[in-house]
Amino acid sequence: MSKYPAERAQQLAKIVHREGARGAGVALVKQLLTRLGYHPAGGKTDLYSADLYDADMTRAVRLFQAYFHLPVTGNLDVQTLKLLRQPRCGVRDIPEGVDLKALDESLGNAGSETDDPFTFRFNSGPWESYDLRYQVYNGSPDLTTEVECIDAAFQVWAAASPLHFTRVNTADGADIRLGFESGDHGDGSPFDGPGHILAHGFYPRNGRVHFDEAETWRDWRFGDAGGEDLFHVAIHEIGHALGLGHSRLDSTIMYPFAHNGRHALAEEDIRGILSLYPFRAGASARATVVNLWAFAGGTGSALVDFGRRRRFLAFGQTTFVDALGDYDRDNACALDVFRVDGELVGNVGYGGDHLGTNGAPSNLFPGAYIGVGRTVQFRLSTFHSSDLSAYGSGCVLALD
Ligand SMILES: [Zn+2]
Numbered sequence: 563m564s565k566y567p568a569e570r571a572q573q574l575a576k577i578v579h580r581e582g583a584r585g586a587g588v589a590l591v592k593q594l595l596t597r598l599g600y601h602p603a604g605g606k607t608d609l610y611s612a613d614l615y616d617a618d619m620t621r622a623v624r625l626f627q628a629y630f631h632l633p634v635t636g637n638l639d640v641q642t643l644k645l646l647r648q649p650r651c652g653v654r655d656i657p658e659g660v661d662l663k664a665l666d667e668s669l670g671n672a673g674s675e676t677d678d679p680f681t682f683r684f685n686s687g688p689w690e691s692y693d694l695r696y697q698v699y700n701g702s703p704d705l706t707t708e709v710e711c712i713d714a715a716f717q718v719w720a721a722a723s724p725l726h727f728t729r730v731n732t733a734d735g736a737d738i739r740l741g742f743e744s745g746d747h748g749d750g751s752p753f754d755g756p757g758h759i760l761a762h763g764f765y766p767r768n769g770r771v772h773f774d775e776a777e778t779w780r781d782w783r784f785g786d787a788g789g790e791d792l793f794h795v796a797i798h799e800i801g802h803a804l805g806l807g808h809s810r811l812d813s814t815i816m817y818p819f820a821h822n823g824r825h826a827l828a829e830e831d832i833r834g835i836l837s838l839y840p841f842r843a844g845a846s847a848r849a850t851v852v853n854l855w856a857f858a859g860g861t862g863s864a865l866v867d868f869g870r871r872r873r874f875l876a877f878g879q880t881t882f883v884d885a886l887g888d889y890d891r892d893n894a895c896a897l898d899v900f901r902v903d904g905e906l907v908g909n910v911g912y913g914g915d916h917l918g919t920n921g922a923p924s925n926l927f928p929g930a931y932i933g934v935g936r937t938v939q940f941r942l943s944t945f946h947s948s949d950l951s952a953y954g955s956g957c958v959l960a961l962d
Pocket residue numbers: 651652653798799802808817818
């Protein structure tokens with residue numbers, strides 16, 4: 563792993579527990595992996611099986627390691643244990659009902675070209691309305707600005723999506739209710755005192771978001787303020803309340819581990835929210851324009867939903883900036899009409915240095931498209947250089 567200096571690799575690979583081991587330490591880790599969705603709940607819960615490192619435990623550790631891009635061994639090593647103990651969100655990484663065996667098999671392919679890079683793995687369904695109301699029903703004695711901080715966190719999502727948020731003062735009519743709770747507070751997910759689990763948010767249409775009052779909360783909107791960064795944690799938990807699951811990319815807001823000072827949505831966060839809340843074309847609108855951007859060689863994506871099947875023309879326009887100023891002759895960017903109704907449209911270019919084999923998502927798709935469908939997904943991407951930043955607009959024109 564490039565994350566760790568080579569000289570530490572040996573030390574980090576030190577195995578704490580492996581299959582067949584037994585002890586209170588095993589029971590604690592098993593409990594945690596169960597809470598996060600990696601280990602199946604139920605089954606034998608007597609003390610004899612609870613503290614045994616069995617085959618389910620090996621698979622749980624393997625899934626956790628694969629999820630977070632650690633070397634996959636199924637052994638509880640120092641590196642894995644260290645990540646397990648980091649301060650984080652209490653929401654499960656793997657939701658209930660997911661087939662852990664099938665997931666174990668499929669994670670082996672994660673990161674391959676055929677993986678869809680445009681969706682979070684475990685999003686829930688969205689709210690029906692784009693106009694949501696929220697209430698902050700209590701405060702924290704740690705702060706005087708917690709409400710403004712939560713307001714600002716909603717605005718981070720509003721700025722990147724078609725969503726609109728209004729704070730209300732009563733529970734009546736509030737879609738999302740946020741507050742500070744401690745210990746067992748009656749929702750089946752007790753908090754654990756200072757450290758480790760910091761907060762949790764429930765998916766639509768539950769709407770509850772709770773911050774662990776046992777933490778020392780601080781307002782980090784204007785820089786390092788010590789304690790836990792309420793602004794960062796609030797942006798993350800509101801993501802859950804809007805329907806986003808956890809991301810495996812550690813640059814994202816939806817990464818489960820806390821990162822004080824991180825307040826900007828990453829590309830994947832934006833793709834995630836737009837996959838749940840696409841821009842909607844008005845019933846009478848002839849043209850709808852969406853803006854996309856992609857920094858440092860990444861990709862951007864936006865979805866337009868007509869609300870019904872229509873005949874349409876779609877096209878995109880782009881420009882790019884080379885941050886290094888070393889423009890190469892094959893620097894380029896493209897704004898594809900990538901998918902219509904979820905299906906890849908025919909590719910217009912493949913192969914070469916930058917595109918994949920015929921039919922792969924890494925191909926070039928049409929820059930203009932006339933057809934019939936309900937949803938149109940644009941994709942903005944750059945070729946050749948990881949230093950290119952691209953900017954574009956996608957336009958759809960209804961023709962019927
Ligand atoms: Zn979370």
